[in-house]
Amino acid sequence: MDIEKVNSMDFGEFMDVFGNVIERCPLIAAAVWSKRPFSDLGDLEKHFFAFIDGLPLSGQEGVLRCHPELAGRELHWGRLTAESQREQSAAGLQNLGAAERLRLSELTAQYRARFGFPFVLAVRLSDPAAAPRELARRLRCPPAQELRTALGEVKKICHLRLADLLGEQP
Ligand SMILES: NC(=O)NC1=NC(=O)NC1=O
Numbered sequence: 001m002d003i004e005k006v007n008s009m010d011f012g013e014f015m016d017v018f019g020n021v022i023e024r025c026p027l028i029a030a031a032v033w034s035k036r037p038f039s040d041l042g043d044l045e046k047h048f049f050a051f052i053d054g055l056p057l058s059g060q061e062g063v064l065r066c067h068p069e070l071a072g073r074e075l076h077w078g079r080l081t082a083e084s085q086r087e088q089s090a091a092g093l094q095n096l097g098a099a100e101r102l103r104l105s106e107l108t109a110q111y112r113a114r115f116g117f118p119f120v121l122a123v124r125l126s127d128p129a130a131a132p133r134e135l136a137r138r139l140r141c142p143p144a145q146e147l148r149t150a151l152g153e154v155k156k157i158c159h160l161r162l163a164d165l166l167g168e169q170p
Helices: 003-008 011-018 026-033 041-054 057-065 082-090 098-115 128-138 143-166
Strands: none
Touching: 003 041, 011 026, 011 143, 026 041, 041 143, 057 143, 082 143, 098 128, 098 143
């Protein structure tokens, strides 16, 4: 799909394609549609990122809270969005051993208790075996810093999803 096609989309078409570029936050795509025409993928992505950066703290935490846990109940119950399902499955999170799943669920519970939002990691860009280690490292970060790190992961996921949709190299 080229950027001219994107610019020609009406609101409904744009939402059908880009509505879940930020996990379970269609409002962001709805707002970005108003910024068309886009010069290229980078320009489109810039508007998604700018919307997130412009949110108040409560909104940024809300974006994170819309993300499913890694290898959590939703993965095992098949209740993830198509994009998350693809990402988490491709990262092998469906095939964790019982001990690994327990360790990850303990760490994600500690993380959510400390920060009030789920641990978000762009799993396509990281070694899934490193997720527990990365989680344990980030668990020790100050809340303000961890918010920035987590939003950075949301942006990485957004970048990968946009690249997929536009058929570009991530
Ligand atoms: N909590 C998460 O990090 N979730 C996810 N990361 C991804 O890359 N896809 C997800 O669903």
